[in-house]
Amino acid sequence: MSTEELTAFVLSLKVALVATLFSLPVAVALAFVLARKTFWGKPILHALIHLPLILPPVATGYLLLSTFGKKGYVGAFLWDWFGFTFAFRWTGAALAAGLMALPLFVQTIRVVMEASDSRLEGAAATLGASPWRRFFTITLPLAFPGILAGALLCFVKALGEFGATITFVSNIPGETQTLALAIYSFLQTPNGDAAALRLISLSILIAFAALLASDYVNRALQKRLKG
Amino acid sequence: MLRFDLSKRLGSKSFHFVGEAGEGVTAIVGPSGAGKTTLLNLISGLMKADAGHLIFNSQDIAQLPAHQRGIGYVFQDQLLFPHMSVEKNLRYGERAGRIGFADILGFLKLDALLARRPATLSGGEKQRVALGRTLLSQPRLLLLDEPLANLDQARKDEILPYLESLQERFSIPTLFVSHNRDEVKRLALRILTIENGQITSAT
Numbered sequence: 001m002s003t004e005e006l007t008a009f010v011l012s013l014k015v016a017l018v019a020t021l022f023s024l025p026v027a028v029a030l031a032f033v034l035a036r037k038t039f040w041g042k043p044i045l046h047a048l049i050h051l052p053l054i055l056p057p058v059a060t061g062y063l064l065l066s067t068f069g070k071k072g073y074v075g076a077f078l079w080d081w082f083g084f085t086f087a088f089r090w091t092g093a094a095l096a097a098g099l100m101a102l103p104l105f106v107q108t109i110r111v112v113m114e115a116s117d118s119r120l121e122g123a124a125a126t127l128g129a130s131p132w133r134r135f136f137t138i139t140l141p142l143a144f145p146g147i148l149a150g151a152l153l154c155f156v157k158a159l160g161e162f163g164a165t166i167t168f169v170s171n172i173p174g175e176t177q178t179l180a181l182a183i184y185s186f187l188q189t190p191n192g193d194a195a196a197l198r199l200i201s202l203s204i205l206i207a208f209a210a211l212l213a214s215d216y217v218n219r220a221l222q223k224r225l226k227g
Numbered sequence: 228m229l230r231f232d233l234s235k236r237l238g239s240k241s242f243h244f245v246g247e248a249g250e251g252v253t254a255i256v257g258p259s260g261a262g263k264t265t266l267l268n269l270i271s272g273l274m275k276a277d278a279g280h281l282i283f284n285s286q287d288i289a290q291l292p293a294h295q296r297g298i299g300y301v302f303q304d305q306l307l308f309p310h311m312s313v314e315k316n317l318r319y320g321e322r323a324g325r326i327g328f329a330d331i332l333g334f335l336k337l338d339a340l341l342a343r344r345p346a347t348l349s350g351g352e353k354q355r356v357a358l359g360r361t362l363l364s365q366p367r368l369l370l371l372d373e374p375l376a377n378l379d380q381a382r383k384d385e386i387l388p389y390l391e392s393l394q395e396r397f398s399i400p401t402l403f404v405s406h407n408r409d410e411v412k413r414l415a416l417r418i419l420t421i422e423n424g425q426i427t428s429a430t
Contacts, residue, residue, distance in 0.1 A: 125273065127291035128297070224310075
C-alpha cells in the first residue's frame with residue numbers, strides 16, 4: 001500500500017470517527033424528540049432530518065458550502081470571530097459525512113426507543129425520578145443497542161461518503177481526500193486500477209467488520225436483558 | 228386524606244371523577260373500560276387532568292408533575308426496569324424514611340432475589356419486587372392497579388397476605404383497583420364504584 005493510499009485510509013478513519021462522535025448527541029436528542037414528544041411541526045422536523053437521504057449528495061454539499069463556506073452565513077461568522085472554517089478542511093469532510101449519515105443514525109435509535117415501553121419512564125417518575133434522571137437511567141440504557149447499531153452504521157456510511165464531501169471540501173490529498181475520494185482519483189489516473197482495487201477491498205473489509213460487530217454486540221445486549 | 232374532582236377527555240370518552248379516600252385501603256371497582264386505571268393515572272400524575280383539583284393533606288397537587296407528588300404506584304404488569312438487577316430496581320426510588328431497605332427485604336422475603344434480573348423472576352416474585360420498590364420511595368399514598376390480576380391462584384395466595392399485612396406494617400393510605408369481589412372484601416375498608424367514567428357509589 002502506498003503512502004497516498006495509507007494517508008487516505010487514516011484520514012477516512014479520522015473523519016468517520018469525528019463525524020460519528022459529533023453526530024451522536026444530536027442523533028440521540030432528535031431520536032428522543034421524534035419517539036417520545038408530540039408537538040406542532042414534528043412532520044417538518046422529520047422531513048428536514050431525512051432530507052440528506054433524499055437530496056442528491058451534491059446538492060447537500062453545495063448547501064453546506066453556501067452555509068459553512070468562508071462567505072456563507074454561518075461560515076463567515078465562524079471565520080471572523082474564531083478564525084475557524086470547515087471549507088476545504090478535514091473538519092468539513094467530517095461535517096458533510098456526519099450530516100449525510102444523520103438520517104440513518106436517528107432512524108436506528110428512534111426505532112429502538114419506540115420499541116421500548118415508555119411506561120417504564122412513567123414508573124420511574126412515580127418513584128420520584130426527574131425527567132433528566134429518567135432519560136439517563138431508563139431511556140438511554142434501554143436505547144443503547146440502537147445507539148450502538150446507529151453509531152456503527154453512521155461510521156460506515158461516513159467512511160463511504162462521496163458526493164457532499166467532494167462538493168463541500170474538494171479532493172485534497174492529505175486534507176480532505178478520504179477513501180471514497182481516493183478511489184475516485186485512482187480510477188481517473190492511468191494505471192491507478194490496482195490501487196483503487198486495494199482501497200475498495202479495504203472499504204469492503206471495514207464495512208463488513210463494522211456490521212458484524214454491530215450484530216454481535218446487539219445480540220449480546222439482548223441476551224443480557226433477558227437475564 | 229385525599230379529595231379529588233378531576234376531569235379528562237380521551238378521544239370520544241370523557242371522565243369526571245369526584246370522590247375521596249382516607250386512611251386504610253379504598254377499593255376501586257367497576258367494569259373494564261369504566262376508567263379505574265384512568266383515575267389512578269390522573270391521581271399519580273402520569274396523566275394530566277384537563278381540569279379539576281386533587282387535594283392531598285390540604286394541598287392541591289393537581290398541577291405537580293408525577294415525580295414531585297410522592298404517590299407510589301404498583302402497576303398491573305409491574306414495569307420493573309429490565310436492565311437492572313432486583314436490588315437496583317428496589318433502590319431506584321429509595322429515600323430515607325421510616326421504611327428501610329432491611330424492613331422491605333424481610334417483609335417481602337426478597338433476600339435471595341437481589342442479584343437476579345426481572346426477566347428471570349416468576350409473576351409473584353415480580354409483584355413482590357414492584358411492591359418493595361414502590362414502598363422504598365416512602366410514598367404518602369399508594370396506588371395498586373390490579374396487583375393480582377395477571378397471577379395464577381397459587382401466586383395470588385402468595386401475594387395476598389403481603390397486601391393484607393401492608394396496612395398493619397406501614398399504614399399508608401391505599402387505593403386498590405380490583406375486579407375481584409373476594410379480594411376487595413378481604414382488603415378494603417371502603418369501596419368506590421366506577422361506571423362509565425364516573426364514580427357512581429361510595430360505600
